[in-house]
Amino acid sequence: MRRFLYVLPVAVFAILALFFLKGLTLNPRDIPSVLINRPVPEMSLAPLPGRGDTSGLATENLKGRVSLVNIYGSWCISCVQEHPILMEIKKRGDAPIHAVDWRDDPVLGAAWLKKNGDPYERVGIDPPPGRTAVDFGVTGAPESFIVDKAGIIRYKHVGPISREIWAKTLLPIIRELEKQG
């Protein structure tokens, strides 16, 4: 018992140190989404002008195929970093990508796509106060959601998609979901 008391402060320190070390490696931006395994929120977003599409993005559009929903804005700096990878995904035809143009001037949003390339199948505009983004539990752009054939959200990625994240995490999930009826 005596000896145990001498070890106790060291043990307490060691346990705390483990927790703090673990805390250093965690990303505070990674907030677990509560929307996983829930249907895509009801939405009916207007199309982005100048893309030639007459319908924007609606809940029904996300049913039938496994797809990626990408939240972007022409004001979003990390989106510039992510964009070339989305273009590659589009070129390879891995999965259709839809976009929510969040809190953006539609004219700027359209000009941004014209300048950087347009990897999207459908684009819907979500003007302030970004009701659809809030329904998606979005905390910043870019954010991407994997939606299965039934229109259920299966995965959320916060921040720009890198080539590695696409190949190692997102694409395997999409392939797996495509196999399911």
Place this chain on the structure above:
Amino acid sequence: MKRLLVLLFVLATPALAVNPDEMLKDPAQEHRARELGKDLRCLVCQNQSIDDSDADLAKDLRVIVRERIAKGDSDDQVKSFVVDRYGDYVLLKPPFKATTLALWLGPLALFAGALWAVLAFYRRRPAEKAAPPPPPLSAEESRRLDKLLKETER
């Protein structure tokens, strides 16, 4: 100088991010929105409430909270609307449930442990004081003590 300081202190009210154009016309409803806004976390800055934050998302959430209040939602309904989308994380005061048990009861348990340790420490002390007095000196020891004392006196 003193007057200037007093003036500065009077003007130094907490800076709220709420813009006049966001406010509800009904003061009672606006008050409710403020109180709710203090409890909701800004998800961009994370350690500020949406009432304190200048982030766009915080502004959007303030607007949406006010919309729901104007539509007749109760405070709990507004809160569960936001929690439904962002999880319990959005509440600055975490709810009391199974997953947060350690959070709420942890400090209490630590305090109880400390209290027990302190009490145990003090309970042991009187026992030490009550130790039996040493036996009286033997005749031999008294003689040696006298001798030693006499030597030092010289």
